[in-house]
Every structure is written in structure tokens, then in C-alpha cells.
Amino acid sequence: IAGITQAPTSQILAAGRRMTLRCTQDMRHNAMYWYRQDLGLGLRLIHYSNTAGTTGKGEVPDGYSVSRANTDDFPLTLASAVPSQTSVYFCASSEGGEQFFGPGTRLTVL
């Protein structure tokens, strides 16, 4: 059982480039989430999805977009990366209860 997988594990990206972080879950959870975690801070919600076909904005959505074409996948796109988007990104899923987190993607924008 894989749970939640994220790709890539890490990435160094030039400012202005477009980047998509991938997230896949095999638990058939309806809800999925994207968080960013910055040094010394807790996780902050970027976007979420209640179910396939729907998305919503979290606390820090600017500069990010998401899509939810099916239950399993929830990609996060940075249309034009900026250095302030340097962070560790975590994807999570839930089904009415606790959230299960992926291993994270470490993104550095130069």
C-alpha cells in the first residue's frame, strides 16, 4: 500500500519557469490538500479539493493553481515560479477523518 506519493522528491527551478508538482493517492479518499511548509513554521494550506471536479482556495493560494480531474490525482502548478515559493510542499488526503500526508517535495526557486 503506497498511500500518497509525490513527485519529484526535490527540484531546483529558475525563477519564471513553470512547474507542476504531482500527487497521487491510492486510498480512494475524496478530499485532497496541498500545503507548504517553511522553515520554523507550521504547514499552511494552499488549495484543497472536496471531491473530484471541485477545488477551493486555502490560506496562501496566490501563485498556485490546482486541478482535480479524478479521485487519485491532485497536481499543483506554479505558473511562473518566484523565489518566495521556495519551500517544502506536502500533499494530503482524507476521508472524513485524519489527513494522510505524502513525503513532500522540496522546491528551490533561484
Added chain:
Amino acid sequence: GESVGLHLPTLSVQEGDNSIINCAYSNSASDYFIWYKQESGKGPQFIIDIRSNMDKRQGQRVTVLLNKTVKHLSLQIAATQPGDSAVYFCAENKWPGSARQLTFGSGTQLTVLP
């Protein structure tokens, strides 16, 4: 928006002692709280949760206490082990529905001393 926080940044305990990690919240309307453990280089891992209609909940070696009067949450770890060393986050779950928007505190780094 309101936030969860007021963690001590670090806590050191001797192996075998009990640990108590505290968290204060400010949103009196929140009705669900979660504790997560995050080891270095990994994603957060669920430890235990509690609803606002409870004041105590126990798991394996862990107990969460909720004091709604003073808006305080604590995680107690019994007989702390080296594997308990991690950052612990409390999170407030604002929406008891299908998609929960968690608000996390900044975390407490627990170090277990030999």
C-alpha cells in the same frame, strides 16, 4: 483569521520520563483538534485527535487533554522513547465536513535525551 499556536519551540526530556507538549488556540468555534508528529525529512503523521465535546482522549502511550475554558490543548507522551524525537504540531480543524482546512501551529521540537 484566527490561528493556533503558542508552542514552546523546543522541549528536552530524559528517556523514560513523560513529555507534555502544549498548544493554545484562539478560535472558540473550532470543534476538532489534531496532533501530528513530523520526523526530519518526512511528512506529518497523525497521532491522535479530539473533538470539542470531549476533554480527554487516550491512545497508545499518548493522551490529549482539551481545556475549552482557557482554549488550551496538550499532548502527553508517557515513557518517552528516542523514537519520539520529532516536531509535534497541533492543528485546528475548522470545518467538520468532508474537506477539512487544518490550521497548524508552528510546532514544538521534542528531543529525547539518553
